[in-house]
Amino acid sequence: MANQDISFAQINDDVVRSLVVTGRKYYITLAISILVTFTCFVGPWFYQLRYGIGAAGMNHPTVWGTYLASFIFWIGLSHSGTLLSAVLHLTNSEWRKAMYRSAEAMTLFSVMVAAMMVMVHVGRPWFVHWAVPYPNQMEMWPNFRSPLMFDVMAITTYMTGSIIFIYMGTIPDFAAVRDRTTGWRHHMYVLLSLGWRGTDTEWNRLHWAYTFLAVLIVPLAVSVHSIVSWDFALSVVPALHQTIFAPYFVVGAIYSGTAGIVTVMFVLRKYMKFEHLITKLHFDNLGKLLLVMSLLWTYINMVELFTGWYSESSEEYEALNFRLFGFYGPLYWEMILFCALAPLLLISKRFRTSFVPMLILSIVINIGMYTERFLIVATSLPRQYLPDAWGMYVPSLVEIAIMVGSFGMFTTLFLVFVKIFPSISLYEVKETLPEPQPKPQADSGAP
């Protein structure tokens, strides 16, 4: 909820200002992020396309590497936005209204970056369209029994669903912004708002459509990340072939996604000057959610260890041993520190309502979560059944560059977004304010 003493008009002013008035800081950030995207993502990727996947550090037992870890990370980051927004919409939460738009945008862009990571990951991206069902002269269709095909279907659906969900929720705001802008912006918003007016019929239809979308999107979002987990869990690789993986990934995804929202909220609040709209209350609530997710995540992580430990099968045991005490052992303990211990600070209300510590914690959590994804790939595959084929995987420079570049790409997309989409939902924030009361009779009647 926003502060109660701001007026409807002020919200319009704030949002239009955030779209139209652009400071030098914005352009500098945009330039840097575009530069990073090109030098760290596009460039190395082209090198890799010419040379082959050999440019990355993957080798014989560890054929999957950081590209896949980044893919899961971005998909995970995408998980909170739309899911949280839909759940909170269905439960009529007031505090959702000031933050859901940018959370959804985060979803959308991280799904896009994740899709790019798939392109980077595969050996022959120029044939990636073969994983799409379309009639062709070869009469070949994709293999729908494959967990990777589930991924293709789920992520396509999720991306489509997220685009529609964010767009539909923004139509009234496009209309509000349309009236205040001129030139090309005006024409863009005319088209985007579809000629929305805000009549009773329109509101009614929007409400129903939006609610149905939310209902459809909640199970979808849960399915997407469990399907991503099955890429691993449906194999017979020790330490990956686990039933806990689906909930583990879903929880991890919501966890890192919520931390991502905290980061984005902080940046929006600070640089778009939404201090009166995004308040301590939001950080408090998000902090509680983070705490819950962190505890859940820790629990599932323990269960994962237990099954390996109790099974006492030599390959499970070896994989576990390698993860905890092997070459990447320190990374594992870093992950525990960042994702299981550090978030315990959230128990304190004072911590939850202070902005900078929350920002630092959210970034720390996401570093930990990236480590988690990296460890899943880099400590399971090198220790499989046959010890002769054991190996070691270290990311190459190209891989690290592309990982950094993917952050640049995400930032670029987000920066473009904040200048086109009203990043605060105008009408829903207004809804949280006290309803305007009719003025005393004396004032009315004047034409």
Added chain:
Amino acid sequence: MSVSIVPTLKLLKPAAMVVAVAFFGLIVGYWANAAFTSGNAPSFAPGYAPEQPIDFSHRVHAGENQIDCLYCHTQASRSASAGVPSVDKCAGCHQQVATDRPQIRRVLEYWENQEPIPWIKVHDLPDFVYFPHKRHVAAGVACQTCHGPVETMDVVSRQAPSQMGICLNCHKEHQVEFGTDCLTCHK
């Protein structure tokens, strides 16, 4: 005061035209690619008819004089590739037949110099496809099925676009045992 998206749409007419043309171009380009250049190289397109070192006419040999395909392309019934006849084969007849024509003299020149004629391959398959002529000749598939009416051509041109669908259709039509198994053609 009223609202409508039509004025903006009208403004966008030129842009829409560009998009429409680009879209149309994309579709035409896709179609052209699928129909003519599938298989990556321009030489895989139907209608490819390179100029050969000798103006050899299949119409005269196979059409008018009714020489069997397998008389010259003997390898077709024995091995995977149909093969091009050696100069010896040409000389076998043309030491007697029509020796005065300039083109024949050139053939005999090759023969006397003990050099092969540098024929240019017209029908080519991608390298990852294995097509045994032997099996198909043994199964009674006419050469014309894939190569077209060669006996009417003065200059041989490519007929079938060598696409997987064509192989598959034929195999399905004739109910070849395990004919759609990938390993039948790819190995």
Added chain:
Amino acid sequence: MATNALGLFNAPSSALEAAGALKGAGFDSPTVISPIPIHGIDEVLGKKKSIIKRFTFFGALFGGIAGFALAAGTAVMYIHATGGRPIIAIPPFLIITYELTILCGILATVLGFILGSRLPAFKNRVYVPEVAVDKFAVTVLCEDPERLKRAHDILQSSGAEEIREVEGEQ
């Protein structure tokens, strides 16, 4: 083009009052334009039946059937046996079914929304930019000057801040 009376209000309650009064006076369905959805509008203007739910339901149903048909049909069209599993393997195909159910459900909902809300607006529709900020407007189509006058009076008595005559479609 038709003439419409449009009254601007600064509170949703007075706008609703005006709309109710107009309806009671025999005007056919006044339109309330507001910056936020108004609670309790159904009681004044009558409950609106939405066709969206049907779209969502049948879209999802179609998606489910199409999803299974896509997976099973394409598996049968070119048979590649994999991993000793049946060609039509139920558990994996259920996932495809699930995803396509949701995808088609979402797309059908969008279609339902577009049709149900009469968007996009291709004709000039009655609108004033103030309603996107903090004003609530009630507008009604008036065929002749006499009805315009009556609408004017009703709006006035309900406490309209400002009354305009606007050309356009409802």
Added chain:
Amino acid sequence: MSFIDTLRSRWQEYRRPGYYENFDYAWTMTIDLDSCTGCGACVTACQAENNIPLVGEEELARGREMHWIRIERYWEGEFPNAKLNFIPMLCQHCDAAPCETVCPVSATYHNQDGLNAQVYNRCVGTRSCAVYCPYEVRYFNYYNHEWPSPLDQQLNPDVTVREKGVMEKCTFCIQRIRQAKDAAKDDGRRRVLDGEVQPACVQTCASQAMVFGNRNDSQSEVFKSMNDPRAYHVLEEVNTAPSVVYLKKVEVNG
């Protein structure tokens, strides 16, 4: 009614695991570990037969070896009593192969001859099959390999040279199987005779530790060999139903 009957029979057909039931061949290999000397001739033969690139020292150090069959070496005991065991590891052509189910584009699948097929030109390079394979016998082309002249002259024309970004693995020398089938057809025989097909590794094995053949034919050499009491499958607990059978080494003194 007949339409429903057809539908039902088709449905039952498609619900049967593996779909192909009455096929002529089920290619199988047995490897007698008692005879295996670990000489590595099979590795070399395979390399020559199947156009497998030599990756070079540098790539080898990065763990990107390429050989469809490898000799795994396992030491037992401490120095004075140390013992060395060998086990040649190649694609097991599992009947319930995990790698097949995961390929999104059906580049790898099971064919009617019991072979685990890998179609190179369909592969998009997700590398998931290599992750799913418990035997680690799938090898990936990390870049375009070159055969500097005159090595290019020894490439086998019957085998595709693989591009970068493509997964490859043992095919049981499919080109030889196809050739033998061709010869059988020319002779008007329905089946290949036992011993007519030999993959390069089997042909090369000096101690004749490997036997290859059709296990559907109860007269075949391989059928006898795989029913030896010493026979076992590697990683039987993963339930992949491999087509490669190992014969246990006979221990002399404990």
